[in-house]
Amino acid sequence: MKLSFYGAARTVTGSLHYIDAGGSTVILDCGMYQGPRLESHERNKKMPEKAVNAAACLLSHAHIDHSGSIPYLVKRGFRGSIFCTRATADLLRVMLLDSANIQQRDLEFLQRRGVPAVEPIYDIDDVEEALKRLVPVRYGSWFEAAPGIRAKFLDAGHILGSAVTLVEATEGSMTRNICFTGDLGRRGMPILRDPEALPACDVVLTESTYGDRTHPSGQETEATLAAILRDQAARRGPIIVPAFSLGRTQNLIYALYQIFKRGDAPRMPVFVDSPLSSKVTKIVSQHRDCFDDEALAVLGADGAPFYFPEIRYIEGVDESKELNDRSGAFLVLSASGMCENGRILHHLKNHIYKPNAMVLLVGYQAQGTLGRRLHDGAQLVRIYGEEIEVKARVQVLPAMSAHADRNDLMHYLSPVARSCGQIFVVHGEPSAAVSLGDAMRGMGCAQVEVPNPGDSFDVV
Ligand SMILES: [Zn+2]
Numbered sequence: 001m002k003l004s005f006y007g008a009a010r011t012v013t014g015s016l017h018y019i020d021a022g023g024s025t026v027i028l029d030c031g032m033y034q035g036p037r038l039e040s041h042e043r044n045k046k047m048p049e050k051a052v053n054a055a056a057c058l059l060s061h062a063h064i065d066h067s068g069s070i071p072y073l074v075k076r077g078f079r080g081s082i083f084c085t086r087a088t089a090d091l092l093r094v095m096l097l098d099s100a101n102i103q104q105r106d107l108e109f110l111q112r113r114g115v116p117a118v119e120p121i122y123d124i125d126d127v128e129e130a131l132k133r134l135v136p137v138r139y140g141s142w143f144e145a146a147p148g149i150r151a152k153f154l155d156a157g158h159i160l161g162s163a164v165t166l167v168e169a170t171e172g173s174m175t176r177n178i179c180f181t182g183d184l185g186r187r188g189m190p191i192l193r194d195p196e197a198l199p200a201c202d203v204v205l206t207e208s209t210y211g212d213r214t215h216p217s218g219q220e221t222e223a224t225l226a227a228i229l230r231d232q233a234a235r236r237g238p239i240i241v242p243a244f245s246l247g248r249t250q251n252l253i254y255a256l257y258q259i260f261k262r263g264d265a266p267r268m269p270v271f272v273d274s275p276l277s278s279k280v281t282k283i284v285s286q287h288r289d290c291f292d293d294e295a296l297a298v299l300g301a302d303g304a305p306f307y308f309p310e311i312r313y314i315e316g317v318d319e320s321k322e323l324n325d326r327s328g329a330f331l332v333l334s335a336s337g338m339c340e341n342g343r344i345l346h347h348l349k350n351h352i353y354k355p356n357a358m359v360l361l362v363g364y365q366a367q368g369t370l371g372r373r374l375h376d377g378a379q380l381v382r383i384y385g386e387e388i389e390v391k392a393r394v395q396v397l398p399a400m401s402a403h404a405d406r407n408d409l410m411h412y413l414s415p416v417a418r419s420c421g422q423i424f425v426v427h428g429e430p431s432a433a434v435s436l437g438d439a440m441r442g443m444g445c446a447q448v449e450v451p452n453p454g455d456s457f458d459v460v
Pocket residue numbers: 061063066158159183
């Protein structure tokens with residue numbers, strides 16, 4: 001019995017791991033590597049044959065860095081089942097179609113500018129083929145993934161439909177329980193239930209995105225957000241928020257709803273300017289089965305907390321452009337979350353030179369992205385080939401993150417760290433992964449590894 005690591009090893013994107021047991025291989029996730037365009041393209045095109053030939057894929061959640069290479073996997077010949085929760089299956093359709101469309105738009109944009117462009121690695125037809133292979137399952141129900149490998153999903157509390165995957169693998173007389181955290185959520189975050197406790201198991205694969213950092217609490221974040229809204233209301237300036245369509249956007253909308261309802265800040269127009277964010281928010285609003293008690297208590301017949309009088313979901317480009325000339329305080333939520341593409345670029349271009357504007361960063365900003373340059377205080381940025389002076393204030397609201405921080409990870413992992421034999425720390429930059437690994441060793445786990453891509457380990 002073996003575990004092997006391919007993607008999201010000493011990095012945070014391209015999640016893909018293998019379990020070999022009893023002659024079968026299953027893959028955990030099949031995510032897209034996200035980074036500089038050409039490098040990403042090269043890496044994503046190198047889909048290993050081992051993944052293509054796997055018997056099944058166990059998908060933890062619908063974020064593209066975990067699911068985005070599935071259509072390419074199927075295009076390359078994968079013929080197994082892709083197991084995921086029901087909510088993940090619903091989200092996957094819009095997420096993967098959007099991913100195919102982004103690749104096509106990127107190609108056309110670069111071709112128009114005469115820049116050498118890369119072909120999309122899949123198109124919408126490939127997405128449709130991939131969706132046929134989805135097998136939605138309920139949280140908590142065992143299913144057979146391959147001969148000798150069964151699995152069940154537990155609530156990971158990270159985004160809608162997200163799952164911790166528990167795998168029971170058998171080889172000869174040996175049976176081991178392997179627990180893959182996927183992306184783990186935080187305790188006390190809005191809308192979704194908290195992550196379920198990790199079950200007793202022999203092996204853990206844990207994420208470590210924030211393995212070396214802690215976030216402020218959710219209440220502190222709402223208070224900070226309310227203060228920002230009051231401030232911008234007084235300055236009569238726009239707030240531009242690059243936000244991931246899935247997860248971050250809904251958490252922010254929920255927080256705005258609560259702040260306005262309590263009267264903690266003046267009500268102001270909120271524009272959600274991303275067709276994907278609008279579609280995803282609709283799917284989230286329909287999955288009450290995944291909500292926590294607090295969210296269930298504020299659900300209103302009028303659509304609250306996702307639909308309320310101040311919020312407008314923009315569809316057309318013309319409506320989006322009208323925001324360029326709008327004055328006064330208002331808030332625009334747009335994608336992409338790291339300012340790499342999408343309508344957020346237009347909003348940044350049209351507002352960041354204004355001293356009364358604010359850019360509010362609510363998520364992880366990877367190296368090499370425009371979001372990271374703004375985060376690091378760049379005075380001059382290039383958007384659509386134009387150099388623009390950054391006069392807007394740039395504020396970071398780290399606690400909007402849907403990832404467990406170091407304290408949360410310790411809370412979830414410590415009960416199993418002593419009893420399980422092996423822990424593999426994945427899905428983190430090296431410093432975060434190594435730091436969490438050291439902590440796990442300190443808790444008495446016999447074998448803790450921070451695997452490199454391509455590493456393979458015997459399950460003991
Ligand atoms: Zn995620």
